[in-house]
Amino acid sequence: MSTSNIFARPARLATIAPYVWMVLFFLVPFGFVLKISLSQTAIAQPPYVPLFDITEGWAAIKAAFGQLSLDNFRLLISDSLYIASYLRSIVVAVTSTAILLLIGYPIAYGMARLPQRWQPIAMMLVIVPFWTSFLIRIYAWINILQHDGLLNKILLALHVVSAPVVWLSTDSAMYLGIVYSYLPFMILPLYATLTKMDASLLEAASDLGASPREAFWLVTFPLSLPGVGAGALLCLIPIVGEFVIPDLLAGSGSMMIGQTLWLEFFTNKDWPVASAAAIALLLLLIPPLLLYDRLQRRTLEGAG
Amino acid sequence: MTEQSPEIETPKAEVDTEPAKPVPPAEAAVAPANPPIEPVVDMPLLRIEAVGKKFGNFRAVDRLSLDIRAGEFFALLGPSGCGKTTLLRMLAGFETPDEGRILLDGKDIAQVPPHLRPVNMMFQNYALFPHLSVRHNIAFGLKRAGMARRDIAARVAEMVSLVKLDGMEKRKPDQLSGGQKQRVALARSLARRPQVLLLDEPLAALDKKLRESTQLELMDLQRRLGMTFIIVTHDQEEAMTMANRIGVMDAGRLEQVATPRELYEAPRSRWVAEFVGDVNLFDGEVSSREHNRLMISTRDAGTLSVVQPREPITKTAVSVAIRPEKVKLSRRGPASDADDAHAINRLEGVVTDVSYLGGLTVYKVKLDSGTVLRSSMANTARLDMDAYAAGQRVVAWFTPDDCVVLEQ
Numbered sequence: 168m169s170t171s172n173i174f175a176r177p178a179r180l181a182t183i184a185p186y187v188w189m190v191l192f193f194l195v196p197f198g199f200v201l202k203i204s205l206s207q208t209a210i211a212q213p214p215y216v217p218l219f220d221i222t223e224g225w226a227a228i229k230a231a232f233g234q235l236s237l238d239n240f241r242l243l244i245s246d247s248l249y250i251a252s253y254l255r256s257i258v259v260a261v262t263s264t265a266i267l268l269l270i271g272y273p274i275a276y277g278m279a280r281l282p283q284r285w286q287p288i289a290m291m292l293v294i295v296p297f298w299t300s301f302l303i304r305i306y307a308w309i310n311i312l313q314h315d316g317l318l319n320k321i322l323l324a325l326h327v328v329s330a331p332v333v334w335l336s337t338d339s340a341m342y343l344g345i346v347y348s349y350l351p352f353m354i355l356p357l358y359a360t361l362t363k364m365d366a367s368l369l370e371a372a373s374d375l376g377a378s379p380r381e382a383f384w385l386v387t388f389p390l391s392l393p394g395v396g397a398g399a400l401l402c403l404i405p406i407v408g409e410f411v412i413p414d415l416l417a418g419s420g421s422m423m424i425g426q427t428l429w430l431e432f433f434t435n436k437d438w439p440v441a442s443a444a445a446i447a448l449l450l451l452l453i454p455p456l457l458l459y460d461r462l463q464r465r466t467l468e469g470a471g
Numbered sequence: 472m473t474e475q476s477p478e479i480e481t482p483k484a485e486v487d488t489e490p491a492k493p494v495p496p497a498e499a500a501v502a503p504a505n506p507p508i509e510p511v512v513d514m515p516l517l518r519i520e521a522v523g524k525k526f527g528n529f530r531a532v533d534r535l536s537l538d539i540r541a542g543e544f545f546a547l548l549g550p551s552g553c554g555k556t557t558l559l560r561m562l563a564g565f566e567t568p569d570e571g572r573i574l575l576d577g578k579d580i581a582q583v584p585p586h587l588r589p590v591n592m593m594f595q596n597y598a599l600f601p602h603l604s605v606r607h608n609i610a611f612g613l614k615r616a617g618m619a620r621r622d623i624a625a626r627v628a629e630m631v632s633l634v635k636l637d638g639m640e641k642r643k644p645d646q647l648s649g650g651q652k653q654r655v656a657l658a659r660s661l662a663r664r665p666q667v668l669l670l671d672e673p674l675a676a677l678d679k680k681l682r683e684s685t686q687l688e689l690m691d692l693q694r695r696l697g698m699t700f701i702i703v704t705h706d707q708e709e710a711m712t713m714a715n716r717i718g719v720m721d722a723g724r725l726e727q728v729a730t731p732r733e734l735y736e737a738p739r740s741r742w743v744a745e746f747v748g749d750v751n752l753f754d755g756e757v758s759s760r761e762h763n764r765l766m767i768s769t770r771d772a773g774t775l776s777v778v779q780p781r782e783p784i785t786k787t788a789v790s791v792a793i794r795p796e797k798v799k800l801s802r803r804g805p806a807s808d809a810d811d812a813h814a815i816n817r818l819e820g821v822v823t824d825v826s827y828l829g830g831l832t833v834y835k836v837k838l839d840s841g842t843v844l845r846s847s848m849a850n851t852a853r854l855d856m857d858a859y860a861a862g863q864r865v866v867a868w869f870t871p872d873d874c875v876v877l878e879q
Contacts, residue, residue, distance in 0.1 A: 370594070371599075374586070374612075378586055382586075
């Protein structure tokens with residue numbers, strides 16, 4: 168007992184720390200955003216009413232509470248701009264995740280089957296692009312994809328096309344950017360799952376008459392599903408709220424919710440509607456987050 | 472131990488008890504990819520011909536040849552790293568031999584991939600599919616063979632009751648105990664009715680009691696199914712209990728292939744004598760041959776009289792091997808008027824150590840030459856008045872017939 172007492176205090180502090188962090192840097196700001204989302208826009212500083220002012224006494228705060236309303240959320244539902252943004256975000260995120268999975272799985276599988284001493288090198292190759300700033304890499308893509316960019320020059324030189332092709336400001340460019348940026352997030356959890364897999368399971372499968380293809384689909388793939396789930400959600404969730412890539416690479420025809428948020432906040436200066444859109448986005452992301460949490464827990468239980 | 476004694480006496484009706492030779496009729500249904508081949512007369516079921524395998528510069532299996540007959544329970548015994556597992560993996564198809572042939576029913580399978588071989592393996596770590604239930608683990612191989620759904624269900628039920636896992640069909644491997652996992656692995660590898668079942672240290676992960684009862688069950692199963700089993704083990708007791716024949720391996724080679732009794736009583740080399748069981752060894756030279764006896768003068772035990780081996784000894788430098796239980800102790804030595812008394816080997820010494828092991832007692836006797844001789848005696852009576860104590864002077868004696876001469 169005495170030994171456990173030595174560690175009791177720091178241990179308790181350590182368990183409290185994440186909660187303190189969550190309260191300070193998530194719940195409190197979330198409270199602000201929630202409150203703003205229930206306010207009305209105003210030409211003022213800050214640009215909304217009501218304001219809570221403790222110095223004016225209890226009655227004033229009570230009155231301020233009375234002014235809060237769900238009008239902004241009603242607007243989100245009634246205006247097709249927002250619904251279209253949400254739908255586009257979901258479509259882009261799901262499509263990108265599917266492409267990421269199709270590209271990432273074979274890469275992770277190949278990495279996991281490399282000889283042991285080559286695996287860290289392959290891992291480095293996946294991670295190294297992260298050492299360059301994300302924005303610089305996206306700008307590099309702009310350079311490559313623009314009208315007189317590298318891609319068009321090569322295609323013209325090879326006589327594949329006779330005139331420059333419009334790449335930039337298209338959905339293709341946006342998908343390219345998203346897949347390029349998020350690929351490591353797909354590969355790493357998949358690789359972690361695949362590399363842990365017991366090689367004797369594949370031997371057992373082939374011993375029992377499974378061809379290499381059957382062994383993959385009946386043993387390797389089902390056992391890698393936790394990795395597939397983790398990788399997919401790790402990509403899907405941030406892509407839904409992605410702002411930079413669609414803003415820089417996609418056309419201006421339709422917007423993802425991140426772009427709409429930006430527009431409301433900085434162009435329209437409508438903080439309350441922007442806040443409401445942010446809260447709605449969060450609600451949208453809760454189901455996949457819960458799913459991710461459950462998958463993680465199941466993997467942990469399986470390991471223990 | 473209690474539950475399998477009736478099991479041995481009454482073979483269950485649902486088990487396929489018909490003799491396996493030449494090929495079980497069910498084989499055709501199980502593995503259509505491998506149509507039964509006409510058995511070649513005078514051909515063993517499995518013939519390993521000068522098979523070799525190298526890993527880099529390490530020669531894991533060194534041009535090894537071995538015949539295994541249908542219905543045999545064969546054990547590959549050897550220390551770790553002797554190549555026994557590599558040999559087994561070549562039989563399963565997980566390793567490809569660098570040279571030599573592996574003939575199963577007369578057909579060379581050395582280059583056939585594992586999923587096309589009519590051979591199944593039970594893995595040391597069981598290698599059960601963690602995402603599949605017991606039922607689906609057992610059915611895995613049957614589905615790959617394209618068996619009809621109804622036949623699969625029947626076969627799985629048969630296998631489940633064969634390994635006594637009734638009621639566990641829906642469990643996942645992580646909900647099973649070690650012993651239960653072992654049974655699922657066994658059922659899964661038996662389900663396809665392979666021509667040869669390979670077992671890689673199948674009992675290594677079980678505790679002693681369970682291991683012993685499982686040994687008996689495996690023997691019983693093998694007899695009832697009439698299948699050919701090849702087991703790899705480093706545990707000589709396990710090999711001797713279960714196998715009809717044992718191949719002792721060292722450094723990629725077979726040192727000796729023999730029945731358990733032959734292996735123990737007539738080891739062919741010093742290495743085998745020392746690896747299998749306990750042995751006292753005396754190095755010496757052949758000094759004379761008289762009648763059917765060899766007289767061997769040893770450095771540590773004087774001149775020993777031993778029986779002439781069947782294969783004549785050509786070298787002069789030899790070792791005399793004598794098992795501890797063949798060395799008897801007495802206060803004065805054997806009665807001098809016994810037949811052949813002059814030929815009995817007697818060595819005098821002092822008891823230095825007494826280890827009581829329950830069923831037997833092991834004595835260490837320091838001979839006058841300084842060498843220690845081990846003698847083990849069965850404790851046949853509860854109150855043994857004849858026990859010797861440390862410090863006591865005794866005569867250790869053994870007959871020429873109990874000695875084995877080995878060339879060095």
